[in-house]
Amino acid sequence: MGDHHHGPAKGLKRWIFATNHKDIGTMYLWFSFAMFILGGSFAMIIRAELFQPGMQLIRPEFFNQMTTMHGLIMVFGAIMPSFVGLANWMIPMMIGAPDMALPRMNNWSFWILPPAFLLLASTLFMEGGGPAFGWTFYAPLSTTYAPPSVTFFIFGVHILGLSSIMGSINIVATVWNLRAPGMTWMKMPLFVWTWFITAYLLIAVMPVLAGLVTMMLMDIHFGTSFFSAAGGGDPVLFQHIFWFFGHPEVYIIILPAFGVVSQIIPTFARKPLFGYDSMVYATASIAFLSFIVWAHHMYTVGMPVSGELFFMYATMLIAVPTGVKVFNWISTMWRGSMTFETPMLFSIGFVVLFTIGGFTGLMLSIAPSDFQYHDSYFVVAHFHYVMVAGAVFSMTAAVYYWLPKWCGRMYNETMGKTHFWISFVGFNLAFFPQHFVGLAGMPRRIPDYALQFTDFNMMSSVGAFIYGGSQILFLYNVIATIVAGQPISDEKVWEGAEGLEWTVPTPAPFHTFAVPPQVK
Amino acid sequence: MCFKAKRRLTLALSSMSALLPLTAATAWAQDSKVNAINMPVGVTEVSASIYDLHMIIFWICVIIGVLVFGVMFYSIFAHRKSKGVVPATFHESTKVEIAWTVVPFLILLAMAVPATKTLIEIYDFDDAEMDILVTGFQWKWKYEYLQEDGENLKFFSNLRTPQDEIYNEEVKGEHYLLEVDEPLVVPVDTKVRLLVTANDVIHSWWVPDLAVKKDAIPGFINETWFKSTQVGIFRGQCAELCGKEHGFMPIVVHVVSKADYVDWLATKQSEAAEIKELMAQSFTLDELAERGKGVYQRSCLACHGANGEGGVGKAIAGSLLVTGAINGHLDSVVNGVPGTAMQAFGGQLNDVDMAAVITYQRNAFGNNMGDMVQPLDIFNFKKGQ
Structure with a gap:
């Protein structure tokens, strides 16, 4: 390709001043993995405490800090940046662009993340402890009754919101402007489509989150009463604003995951994606619906019955486009010629477990039943099925799928498959019993529980340790691949792979598509 | 301080080693709540309708799941490269897409009907026979029986489980964490309206057997109600994270016969009078x-x-x-x-x-x-x- 003289700078400067989409993507991926391990270790502390009834290892106030930080770090530090990293690496290569449209902003949007999380993590060592009000930080527990460190939390959220908005603007600008000749909208790979839509969701709702934490800041330090009834405000207002951000947020997490799976399944089924058009429309419908269902997180706050009905019907509707997606993936597999390498295993695991999470989501949408499910472990089980078996499984699949392309070396397939099966068993052992205890009446976010929940909690803890431990295998496999994996040079890597990213050399050179390809 | 922490650690370790399979729960194996895997049917008409809704939607999901996963696993079994299958090339069909959009929509429509009916039933606050003001505090509940003459009966309901049980220095009792010093007492077959609010942060009053969960929000009063068809003791917990002791503010409701309720009320009122005298x-x-x-x-x-x-x-x-x-x-x-x-x-x-x-x-x-x-x-x- 004659690009070597444009190689990367040497040493630390390569990373600090990085403007190359692949380098920035790599940094995002490593950063998110570090956060995944940190958030995961908090989860291990939680599950160790819940291994049996009684307070064993930590105090209730620290337990609350752990559940809060686990949620915040996993959502904002692990899952979201990991998909941004993937977008950085793959979107230019998928649409035939030389780089992201705004490379310097790209650098900035990554480099403000580590300080933001340093700030957030440092609150754990502050007087009064870190945030202990749950990742949903409902007022007034997060305002009038919050530890002093809440101000640092607010600042941290501002910074990472800024990072997300800049990242999204970059993706939107790239997709609009840098598509190769002939790469029309309806030829774009589905991963690009899902991220394109996700980026708009982010631009729409991150400012809402920023506004919300600013209102908190005003309530705490400047004497306003947005969320205090004593001053004419309303604590429920907080929840409406939070979930107006929060519900689109869950689709921000899951849509790119849909995109990944829609790339991987056709490859290993050796058959084109079934219903490409309907997949695009379904993604857009889900994005639209995500804005009009927020109050289904709040069925018990005392809304009028008309409000409950509206949000119930709107929420039930989400099952339709989501169902379309699942049916399309299965039709893609149908009469294909399948093989089951690690990325395919994780994708099939995704389809099965995400669908289970979708079913419980449908159950949760039924407002009267939700009066029983709400804030119980049933909800915890539900969202871990969609967040972990959904987003994290698909992210894991993506790493195995594209890693050979990124570094020109093949990972160890046996170890990859082992990672999948341990993850699969551990995950289900951890989260399936949580449906039971939730239905039987165990509230979420409690550091100690009644004796009848003991057995399932023990199972859950054992499962969580297995799932957590399996990530060490993953880390080992990835490092071993990069350092000493078997070199490969086949451009396609996978027999059934289609798309522009598989037309560049393996490993992908520092600069790709300096000359735009012509798409037929 | 240091001594205490050390003792706690030893206790934790020793209880872990003594733990072996599932000690805590086996003692109460005769209790049907132990290792329950489903929502209770409960003791009110509303709780029974909610249970039915829950089971209908559950079975709909199971049937769809069996069909969808059945097709998928058949495909995984039959359409694999190792069996020498040549991949088909079809990749769209408008007819199928329409079918699998319309059919789920119709199923949802069918589901929405009973859900709406139950919801409207739950929202019918009329004809309550008595009103109780429930106030959430960090970390206890206050119950105030609203009386026509303004002489309201009120008391706090605190966790009764001793700290020594929580910190594993004593054997945990049968109703560990689900016991209070003063339960809410109500008569059977009576529509009890609860006015739910909070004093500090948001709490949520949840008793699964009564199928009532309502957020207690400072500065606002929410309404809910239940009408138990059975006498008995029903236990629940605060469901909304409300700070450090969120896991330690249980709810216990004693549903008693109407005659017993009258007696109880009289006793409580004379106790209140006694306190007045003591004062x-x-x-x-x-x-x-x-x-x-x-x-x-x-x-x-x-x-x-x-x-x-x-x-x-x-x-x-x-x-x-x-x-x-x-x-x-x-x-x-x-x-x-x-x-x-x-x-x-x-x-x-x-x-x-x-x-x-x-x-x-x-x-x-x-x-x-x-x-x-x-x-x-x-x-x-x-x-x-």
Whole structure:
């Protein structure tokens, strides 16, 4: 390709001043993995405490800090940046662009993340402890009754919101402007489509989150009463604003995951994606619906019955486009010629477990039943099925799928498959019993529980340790691949792979598509 | 401090080694709630309709799941490369897409009908036979039975499980964490309307058997109701994260026969009258300290520690406030300390209990002040502000 003289700078400067989409993507991926391990270790502390009834290892106030930080770090530090990293690496290569449209902003949007999380993590060592009000930080527990460190939390959220908005603007600008000749909208790979839509969701709702934490800041330090009834405000207002951000947020997490799976399944089924058009429309419908269902997180706050009905019907509707997606993936597999390498295993695991999470989501949408499910472990089980078996499984699949392309070396397939099966068993052992205890009446976010929940909690803890431990295998496999994996040079890597990213050399050179390809 | 932490660690380790398979729960294996895997049917008509809805949607999901996963697993089994299958090339069909959009939509429509019916039933607050004001506090519930004559009966309901059970220094009782000092008592077959609110942060009043979960929001009053068809004891917990002791504010509802309810109410009212009488009397220091010890354990211990050593709250032992002028001490207990977790107990404790606990604090944990306050002093203090 004659690009070597444009190689990367040497040493630390390569990373600090990085403007190359692949380098920035790599940094995002490593950063998110570090956060995944940190958030995961908090989860291990939680599950160790819940291994049996009684307070064993930590105090209730620290337990609350752990559940809060686990949620915040996993959502904002692990899952979201990991998909941004993937977008950085793959979107230019998928649409035939030389780089992201705004490379310097790209650098900035990554480099403000580590300080933001340093700030957030440092609150754990502050007087009064870190945030202990749950990742949903409902007022007034997060305002009038919050530890002093809440101000640092607010600042941290501002910074990472800024990072997300800049990242999204970059993706939107790239997709609009840098598509190769002939790469029309309806030829774009589905991963690009899902991220394109996700980026708009982010631009729409991150400012809402920023506004919300600013209102908190005003309530705490400047004497306003947005969320205090004593001053004419309303604590429920907080929840409406939070979930107006929060519900689109869950689709921000899951849509790119849909995109990944829609790339991987056709490859290993050796058959084109079934219903490409309907997949695009379904993604857009889900994005639209995500804005009009927020109050289904709040069925018990005392809304009028008309409000409950509206949000119930709107929420039930989400099952339709989501169902379309699942049916399309299965039709893609149908009469294909399948093989089951690690990325395919994780994708099939995704389809099965995400669908289970979708079913419980449908159950949760039924407002009267939700009066029983709400804030119980049933909800915890539900969202871990969609967040972990959904987003994290698909992210894991993506790493195995594209890693050979990124570094020109093949990972160890046996170890990859082992990672999948341990993850699969551990995950289900951890989260399936949580449906039971939730239905039987165990509230979420409690550091100690009644004796009848003991057995399932023990199972859950054992499962969580297995799932957590399996990530060490993953880390080992990835490092071993990069350092000493078997070199490969086949451009396609996978027999059934289609798309522009598989037309560049393996490993992908520092600069790709300096000359735009012509798409037929 | 250090000694305590160490002891806790040894206890944790020893209980882990002793744990072996599933010790805690097996003792209560005869109780049907142990290892329950489903929602209770409950004891109200509403809870039964909710259970039915839950089961209908559950079976719909199971059937769809079996079909979808069945097709997928058949495909995984049959359409694999190792069997020499040549991939087909089809990749779209408008007809199928329409079918699998319309059919789920119709299923949802069918599901929406009973859901709507039940929801409207739940929202029918009319014809309540009695009203109870439920107020969430950090971390206890207050129940106030609203009476026509304004002579409301009110009391607090605190966790009864001792700290020693929570910290594994004693064997855990059958209703560990689900037991209170004063349960909510209501008559059977009576539509009870609850007005739910909170004093500090948001709580949520949840009893699974009654299928009631309603957020308690400071500054706002939510309505909900239940009508139990069975007598019995029903247990629940706060469902909304409300701070440190969120896991330790249970709810216990005793549903009793109508006759028993009348008796109970009469007893409670005469108790209230008795307290009124006591408030006019004088006590010795020992009497006050004795009573105060119980009050301390119910109301102060969670934050200030079993030996007054402090925790979330400041230490009582050797405290300058407690060993200072009585009025300063009274002020912070009656009115709370704004901006901290110290609540205003003036409205929570009656004057006798207030006098008792103040006296106890001044004379326990090495605070040998030797002085005391009488209920009448409390009354005058409150009146004087």
